[in-house]
Amino acid sequence: MISDDTRVQFYKDMVRIRTYEAALQRDYHADKTPQWDIGAGLIPGEMHLAAGQEPVAVGLCANLEQDDAITGPHRPHHLALAKGVDMKAMTAEIFGRVTGLCHGKGGHMHLFDPANHFSCSGIIAQGMPVAVGQAFAFNRKGTDNVAVAVAGEGAANQGAFHEALNLAAMWKLPVIFIIEDNDWAISVARDTATPIKDGSLRAAAYGMPSARIEGNDVEAIYEACKIAVDRARAGGGPTMLEIHTVRLWGHFEGDAQAYRGDELQEATERDPIPAYEKRLRAAGLLDDEAVAAIQAEAQAEVEAAIAFAKESPEPKPSDAYLHVFA
Amino acid sequence: MxxxxxxxxxxxxxxxxxxxxxxxxxxxxxxxxxxxxxxxxxxxxxxxxxxxxxxxxxxxxxxxxxxxxxxxxxxxxxxxxxxxxxxxxxxxxxxxxxxxxxxxxxxxxxxxxxxxxxxxxxxxxxxxxxxxxxxxxxxxxxxxxxxxxxxxxxxxxxxxxxxxxxxxxxxxxxxxxxxxxxxxxxxxxxxxxxxxxxxVPEEEYTVPIGKAAVAHEGSDVTVVSISMSVQHCLDVAEELEGDVSVEVLDLRSLVPLDREAILASVAKTGRLVIVDEDYKSFGMSGEVIATIADHDPSMLKAPVQRVCYPDVPVPYARVLEYEVLPTRDKIKAAIAKVMG
CATH class of the missing domain: 3.40.50.970 (Thiamin diphosphate (ThDP)-binding fold, Pyr/PP domains)
Structure with a gap:
């Protein structure tokens, strides 16, 4: 039974992430004028936003402690924020500032926060074996921490996914494999990439418990992750969860998504945040005033983080030569 | 230590x-x-x-x-x-x-x-x-x-x-x-x-990563190599003793590359042979030569000789493989050539 306070907290956490990414989207496009140029502006480079996938991050991370690890994919902001990565330092990193998490060396696909054991990689599925190694270290050090590997459904067609599952199952390590199935690998539809309708079936090949979670419902995701995390902490080994979620926006900013056709409208109607808000209103946990306050609080935090990033200095050009070796 | x-x-x-x-x-x-x-x-x-x-x-x-x-x-x-x-x-x-x-x-x-x-x-x-x-x-x-x-x-x-x-x-x-x-x-x-x-001493000791070793001292020609080929170079250097004074520099690591050791040896000898079992083009031998060229090409009294794996995949038959592997004979020939 999820408490009322927790339910409201789930909503707040999802609103916080959405508000953050909406603001990034706004600022990302704001100065790519007069001609849109991916390398121009205060936020240059590729930008993969996770609108629609907030329930995965929030439902998962509500089960995690600071010393648990996550390796995330190229679309990492929702996971990073839910895991506790400092919003200001992360934003400064995305703006390429010296105050950023990685002093401007990483950018939005390469966020490293060792204090929260958070990292991500821009290479599809390749963060998953790394999580296996983190779990190995937790196991050998005798802690009850767990490592979570998060990747998209497209990543589950990669060899690294299968190698990671096999190793984790063989060594009975505390790993949770989360597949965010948002139906699209850039422009390639899930159902044209694999004949398996339920990707969680793949875990059976490694003798690993698994489930597919439909509905993009933060509470169902929380409950499923709780079982997996509890099992891992208790020494019961890895679990794989395929969570059917939704990608509300483009693969990257600037993606016109012509390939989605009518599905895009249908996806928009599956936005999990208004749906959850409606449920909490019906349960008497939210009203207009509470929603407005939550949104205002999120907006204020986000704008402060963006202001911090914009006010922060850029790295010195010569910093490019630092940190090749320890 | x-x-x-x-x-x-x-x-x-x-x-x-x-x-x-x-x-x-x-x-x-x-x-x-x-x-x-x-x-x-x-x-x-x-x-x-x-x-x-x-x-x-x-x-x-x-x-x-x-x-x-x-x-x-x-x-x-x-x-x-x-x-x-x-x-x-x-x-x-x-x-x-x-x-x-x-x-x-x-x-x-x-x-x-x-x-x-x-x-x-x-x-x-x-x-x-x-x-x-x-x-x-x-x-x-x-x-x-x-x-x-x-x-x-x-x-x-x-x-x-x-x-x-x-x-x-x-x-x-x-x-x-x-x-x-x-x-x-x-x-x-x-x-x-x-x-x-x-x-090999039984106690623990370290060899620093990034420091080349002068495996055989000499004054006429510098032979730069790494790994297995160093053994061939030492065999040649010992065979040529009294005839040609060969300095064998064992790089021991490519990263970091001990450029100072390369420059110091070539400054002494003025002649350079590079022996490398890795592919010739875009590799170690070119980097060693670039180290000299970037510093002072006039250090060299003769053109450099390279005994490297030619740019072919490794063949199977013994006669084919030894055609392309660095060997003592090829190293000797390269030394003879730079000595003029």
């Missing part, structure tokens, strides 16, 4: 020197462990982990499935959480199935994180040919790793250096590619140069 070698120092193979280095580090640091294919009871296909399983057991000497992306990635994950994995990739030639973990993750995480995350990991692997293992099991490929930033690249030529370099590699906070040439290991089942068995 250096160790002394005298007449009483025992002589061991390079394989034994490497496994002993790992064992000694494992005894003092519980974070060190070994992972790879056939590193357990078998002791490593080329002997690099011989005896370790008996002492440390299956929790620290871990046989993996044939799953290089999986277990190299796992090594990276363990390293970022504070362990010191020694991971074996059986043959360097297999890097094609796992290179993303190596160059996009192991080598870049420290930089990408702005120095906040360290990856103290040794990735050791067998290199080299000369025994008809053909195109997919005989390459050296060290320049391919050295080309990409973020990895140290070490390749010892003898047992003493192998032990000291392995201890340095395990203690290093950076990823270290540790390449042992099969011909250097002193294996009982492969023809070997006597130099593959040599004096």
């Amino acid at each position: 250096t160790a002394t070698i005298d007449a009483s120092t025992r002589r061991v193979t390079t394989a034994k020197a490497i496994s002993e280095a790992i064992a000694q580090e494992m005894r003092t640091d519980p974070n060190v462990f070994v992972m790879g294919e056939d590193v357990g009871p078998y002791g490593g296909i080329f002997g690099s982990t011989g005896g370790l399983f008996d002492e440390f057991g299956a929790t620290r000497i871990i046989d993996t499935p044939i799953s290089e992306t999986g277990f190299i990635g796992a090594g990276i994950g363990a390293a970022v959480e504070g362990m010191r994995p020694v991971v074996e990739l059986m043959f360097v030639d297999f890097f094609g199935v796992c290179f993303d973990q190596i160059y996009n993750h192991m080598a870049k995480i420290h930089y990408e994180s702005g120095g906040n995350v360290k990856v103290p990991m040794v990735l050791m692997m067998a290199v080299g040919g000369g025994y008809s293992d053909a195109a997919q099991h005989s390459q050296c490929l060290w320049a391919s790793f050295a080309h990409m930033p973020g990895m140290k690249v070490v390749a010892p030529s003898n047992p003493y250096d192998a032990k000291g370099l392995m201890i340095s590699a395990i203690r290093d906070d950076n990823p270290v590619i540790f390449m042992f040439h099969k011909g250097v290991m002193g294996l009982p089942w492969m023809a070997k140069n006597p130099r593959s068995i040599g004096p």
Whole structure:
């Protein structure tokens, strides 16, 4: 039974992430004028936003402690924020500032926060074996921490996914494999990439418990992750969860998504945040005033983080030569 | 820390020197462990982990499935959480199935994180040919790793250096590619140069990574090499004693490259031969020449000679393979040519 306070907290956490990414989207496009140029502006480079996938991050991370690890994919902001990565330092990193998490060396696909054991990689599925190694270290050090590997459904067609599952199952390590199935690998539809309708079936090949979670419902995701995390902490080994979620926006900013056709409208109607808000209103946990306050609080935090990033200095050009070796 | 070698120092193979280095580090640091294919009871296909399983057991000497992306990635994950994995990739030639973990993750995480995350990991692997293992099991490929930033690249030529370099590699906070040439290991089942068995002190000592060694002093010509080919160069230098004074410079590592040692030796001799079992183009030999060219091309009294693997895959038949391998005869001919 999820408490009322927790339910409201789930909503707040999802609103916080959405508000953050909406603001990034706004600022990302704001100065790519007069001609849109991916390398121009205060936020240059590729930008993969996770609108629609907030329930995965929030439902998962509500089960995690600071010393648990996550390796995330190229679309990492929702996971990073839910895991506790400092919003200001992360934003400064995305703006390429010296105050950023990685002093401007990483950018939005390469966020490293060792204090929260958070990292991500821009290479599809390749963060998953790394999580296996983190779990190995937790196991050998005798802690009850767990490592979570998060990747998209497209990543589950990669060899690294299968190698990671096999190793984790063989060594009975505390790993949770989360597949965010948002139906699209850039422009390639899930159902044209694999004949398996339920990707969680793949875990059976490694003798690993698994489930597919439909509905993009933060509470169902929380409950499923709780079982997996509890099992891992208790020494019961890895679990794989395929969570059917939704990608509300483009693969990257600037993606016109012509390939989605009518599905895009249908996806928009599956936005999990208004749906959850409606449920909490019906349960008497939210009203207009509470929603407005939550949104205002999120907006204020986000704008402060963006202001911090914009006010922060850029790295010195010569910093490019630092940190090749320890 | 250096160790002394005298007449009483025992002589061991390079394989034994490497496994002993790992064992000694494992005894003092519980974070060190070994992972790879056939590193357990078998002791490593080329002997690099011989005896370790008996002492440390299956929790620290871990046989993996044939799953290089999986277990190299796992090594990276363990390293970022504070362990010191020694991971074996059986043959360097297999890097094609796992290179993303190596160059996009192991080598870049420290930089990408702005120095906040360290990856103290040794990735050791067998290199080299000369025994008809053909195109997919005989390459050296060290320049391919050295080309990409973020990895140290070490390749010892003898047992003493192998032990000291392995201890340095395990203690290093950076990823270290540790390449042992099969011909250097002193294996009982492969023809070997006597130099593959040599004096190795029993105590722990380090050989610094990034310092070349003058393996044979000379004044007429500098022969720069690494790994197995150093043994051939030393054979030639000794054979030519009294005729040509050959200085053999054993680079011992490509990253860091000891450019000062190259410049110092060539400043003395004015003549340069490079012997490299890796492919010729875009590789170690070109980098050594560039080191001279960038500094002062007038140091050279004669054009440089390169004895390198020509740009062909490794052939199978013995007569074909030895046509393209660096050999003593080719090294002698190159020395004769630069001497004019």
